Every structure is written in structure tokens, then in C-alpha cells.
Amino acid sequence: MSKQDGRGRQVSAEPVIDDAANIMHLDMDAFFASVELLERPDLRGLPVIVGGRGARSVVTAATYEARKYGVNSAMPMSIALRRCPNAIVLEPHFERYQHFSRAVMAICNDVTPLVEPLSIDEAFLDVTGSRRLLGTPWEIGTALRRRVLAETGLNCSIGVAATKFIAKLASGLAKPDGLLVVPLADTLDFLHPLPISALWGVGAKTAESLTRLGLRTVGDVANTPLPTLTKMLGEAAGEKLFALAWARDARSVTTSREEKSVGHEVTFEHDVTDPATIRRELLRMSDQVAVRLRRADLVGRTVVLKLRFGDFTTITRSRTLTEHTDLGRRIYEEVAEIYRAVDKPESRIRLVGVRMEQLVPSADAALGLWEENEGWREAEQAMDAVAERFGRGLVRPAALVKKPPSEPSSQ
Numbered sequence: 058m059s060k061q062d063g064r065g066r067q068v069s070a071e072p073v074i075d076d077a078a079n080i081m082h083l084d085m086d087a088f089f090a091s092v093e094l095l096e097r098p099d100l101r102g103l104p105v106i107v108g109g110r111g112a113r114s115v116v117t118a119a120t121y122e123a124r125k126y127g128v129n130s131a132m133p134m135s136i137a138l139r140r141c142p143n144a145i146v147l148e149p150h151f152e153r154y155q156h157f158s159r160a161v162m163a164i165c166n167d168v169t170p171l172v173e174p175l176s177i178d179e180a181f182l183d184v185t186g187s188r189r190l191l192g193t194p195w196e197i198g199t200a201l202r203r204r205v206l207a208e209t210g211l212n213c214s215i216g217v218a219a220t221k222f223i224a225k226l227a228s229g230l231a232k233p234d235g236l237l238v239v240p241l242a243d244t245l246d247f248l249h250p251l252p253i254s255a256l257w258g259v260g261a262k263t264a265e266s267l268t269r270l271g272l273r274t275v276g277d278v279a280n281t282p283l284p285t286l287t288k289m290l291g292e293a294a295g296e297k298l299f300a301l302a303w304a305r306d307a308r309s310v311t312t313s314r315e316e317k318s319v320g321h322e323v324t325f326e327h328d329v330t331d332p333a334t335i336r337r338e339l340l341r342m343s344d345q346v347a348v349r350l351r352r353a354d355l356v357g358r359t360v361v362l363k364l365r366f367g368d369f370t371t372i373t374r375s376r377t378l379t380e381h382t383d384l385g386r387r388i389y390e391e392v393a394e395i396y397r398a399v400d401k402p403e404s405r406i407r408l409v410g411v412r413m414e415q416l417v418p419s420a421d422a423a424l425g426l427w428e429e430n431e432g433w434r435e436a437e438q439a440m441d442a443v444a445e446r447f448g449r450g451l452v453r454p455a456a457l458v459k460k461p462p463s464e465p466s467s468q
Contacts (some may be wrong), residue, residue, distance in 0.1 A: 067227075068235035069217075073195045075240035078217050080310065081182040081198060082224040084167065086212045086233040088178035092157050093147045095210050104144040105400045108134050117149045121233055131379040145198035154178075160209050168201055173310045176358065176415050179228075181221055183310035191224075198236045220306035223248065226255055244304045249276030256301050258294065260380070263353070278302040290363075308420060319357065322410025328367045329406045332396075339396060340389045342411040347385035350413060356381035357413030360391040367405030374399065381417060388413065 085091070089107045094100055104123035108116045114134040123330050126141035128383040157324025158177045165172045168191065171183035184197050191197045198215040205213050212234040215248060219241040226248070239247045248255070254264045255275055270289070272278055278286070279302035288296030300306070321342040339362075348359060348443060358381045365371040374395045382388065 073238040077241035085178035320412030343389035344385035358415040361411035361412040365408035
């Protein structure tokens with residue numbers, strides 16, 4: 058679904074009782090921007106954008122007042138300021154975000170031990186075992202939102218349903234500062250009128266393609282024969298969309314994450330000054346990171362570049378994507394852009410590394426399966442298939458045919 062700006066908000070203002078709706082999705086409201094406003098309360102109610110002011114800077118976050126002008130995270134700052142010229146721009150402070158994220162997650166863990174963080178500002182909770190002590194999920198969600206506000210000064214929105222998928226949709230529709238409970242019996246009535254973009258994996262171009270076929274709502278997808286969907290989208294994608302359109306989601310809330318990041322880095326035998334050589338290594342390591350993600354059925358959202366210079370100074374730079382990915386080409390595009398933005402891209406480089414963070418299971422993330430990356434996804438999946446049978450290295454991007462200068466290390 059599109060970025061939330063508060064329009065079309067739905068909330069459960071009165072208590073709702075349902076024995077099956079025990080899954081919560083908590084999502085902080087405009088988290089980074091809201092944290093910044095704790096230091097600048099004079100800016101509340103104004104359009105505020107968090108991000109750098111450089112020519113290549115992108116929007117890290119925006120208040121709901123700025124979102125109403127069409128400003129969204131990951132948008133180039135130049136475009137954001139054209140859309141909202143009266144916006145106030147604040148520099149990001151990531152250490153503050155981590156502090157408040159830990160505080161919110163600690164509050165969640167007081168409610169239930171079954172907490173599954175998805176990112177720095179959202180989590181799933183299973184409150185089945187908390188009902189006897191804390192009341193209904195509506196009561197638990199109401200108390201949780203009040204406590205988060207009282208202890209952090211930040212607002213959050215919560216969706217409650219019988220499945221993760223519906224709970225996440227509900228929290229988005231409750232924004233900002235709302236609670237929406239979807240009883241199991243009302244699930245399809247809630248889901249089917251929503252636009253097809255509400256389905257995980259359906260981006261703008263896929264929605265456009267499906268709309269041309271007369272499919273505009275989730276209900277339209279649900280009432281399309283499965284063979285028709287698989288013919289249109291492929292077997293895996295068609296089956297996934299069909300299941301979601303009928304609110305079928307068997308995933309439980311899991312509390313463990315075996316890998317917090319996946320990365321590769323390489324130390325050169327001799328310091329490198331040629332940007333083309335650096336970019337070639339970035340491409341190679343992006344491909345390796347993507348392979349490891351796909352093997353683990355994980356996707357990542359934050360791309361991290363690590364550089365160590367000839368004087369042993371080390372820097373890291375990161376960029377958070379609008380969607381999770383497991384594609385080497387997508388990772389490379391971002392990390393190459395980060396490299397180009399480094400103050401001295403032609404300095405002597407001793408070590409270079411690529412890492413993906415904010416990892417979640419592939420099933421939990423919305424991938425741009427049928428958009429600009431469709432051709433690359435097919436190509437990389439084909440390389441995976443060849444590697445599975447004949448060994449990795451037989452097929453690789455043309456730019457990587459040349460032997461790399463040294464061997465990488467994994468993280």
C-alpha cells in the first residue's frame with residue numbers, strides 16, 4: 058500500500074472482543090521524525106523532513122504534515138523540497154533512534170515474551186498467553202500504546218488480527234496514533250475492498266498490470282481462478298497472491314533471528330586507487346551477499362558500505378531501501394551510489410566491504426517481484442540453479458569474468 062499520510066484512517070474506538078485475534082503489529086508513527094521532534098517540540102504540527110542537505114541526499118523520514126505534500130522516505134531531498142518548499146530539514150541522529158527502539162522493544166517484552174522485531178520501529182507480538190492477566194487484545198493494545206507514549210513521548214499504531222498479514226495491514230490503516238482490531242469473522246470483509254497494492258509483493262507496476270486486466274481490489278484477485286493468476290504471474294507468485302487474497306497466512310510470531318546481517322569484505326594486496334576496480338569488487342560482493350540471502354530465505358533493507366583507507370582510517374556508510382531485497386543488482390546499485398557520494402572516492406583503498414542489515418524472512422517482506430527488477434531476478438535465480446548443479450562461478454556477471462584481486466572474507 059502507499060505511504061501513510063493519515064488519510065483514510067480506521068480505528069477501533071470501542072472495545073472489541075475476539076478469541077482468535079491475538080497477533081499484534083506495532084508500528085511507530087513517523088519514527089525518526091518523531092524522535093527528532095522530542096528535541097524540537099516547537100516544530101510539532103509543521104512539515105519536517107529528516108535527512109541531509111547534500112545534492113545526493115535522500116529523505117530519511119518525514120512528518121505526516123510533510124507526507125501530505127507527497128514527501129516519502131528514500132525520496133531525493135531535491136524532489137522533496139520541490140514538493141514541500143516550506144519544509145524544515147533536520148539532520149538525522151541514528152544513535153537516538155536506536156535508544157528509543159530499545160526502549161519500545163523492552164516495553165513490548167513486558168507484555169509478552171513472543172515479540173518478533175521486524176526493524177528498528179516495528180514488531181509483531183503474540184498476546185495469546187497474556188490475555189488472562191492483561192485482558193483482551195484491544196485492552197492490551199490500548200494500554201501498550203499509552204505506555205509507549207508515557208515512557209518515550211512517541212506515538213505508535215497497532216493492528217490486531219488472527220494473522221500477521223492482516224495485523225500489519227490494520228496497523229497501517231490505523232495510522233497515525235491508532236488501534237484497529239480485525240475480528241477473524243470480519244477478515245474478508247475488511248480485506249477484500251482494499252486496493253490490490255495491499256497485497257505483499259504488489260508494487261506500483263504490478264498493480265498497474267493487474268488493473269489493466271480488470272483487477273482493482275483484493276477481492277478481485279481472490280475471485281480470479283488460481284490457474285489464471287499463475288499464468289499471469291508465474292506459479293509461485295500467483296499462488297502467494299491467491300493465498301493472501303483469502304487471508305491465508307500460517308506464519309507464527311518467532312522470537313529468534315539467526316543472522317542480523319550478511320556481508321563480505323576484501324583486503325587488497327596493494328592499496329587501490331582506481332574507482333573502476335573498486336566498483337568491480339562492489340559488484341562481486343553484492344552478488345555474494347545476495348546469494349547468501351536467497352539461500353537463507355532472507356531479505357535485507359539496509360545496504361552498508363565499508364571502506365578502509367591506506368592510512369587505516371575506516372568508514373561505514375549506509376542507505377535504507379524502500380523495500381527489502383535479495384537481488385545482487387539492487388544491492389550493487391545502492392552501494393555503488395554510496396561509494397560515489399564518499400568525499401574522496403579516489404583515495405587509496407585498503408579494504409572494501411558490502412553488508413546487508415535489517416534482515417527478515419522473505420515471506421515477511423514486500424518484494425518488487427514484477428517491477429524493474431523482474432529481469433534481474435530471473436537472471437539471478439537462473440545463476441542460482443546453475444550453481445546448485447555445477448558449482449558457483451560457472452555463470453557470473455560479465456564484469457566479473459576477470460579473476461578478483463584477492464579472496465573475500467565473510468561476516
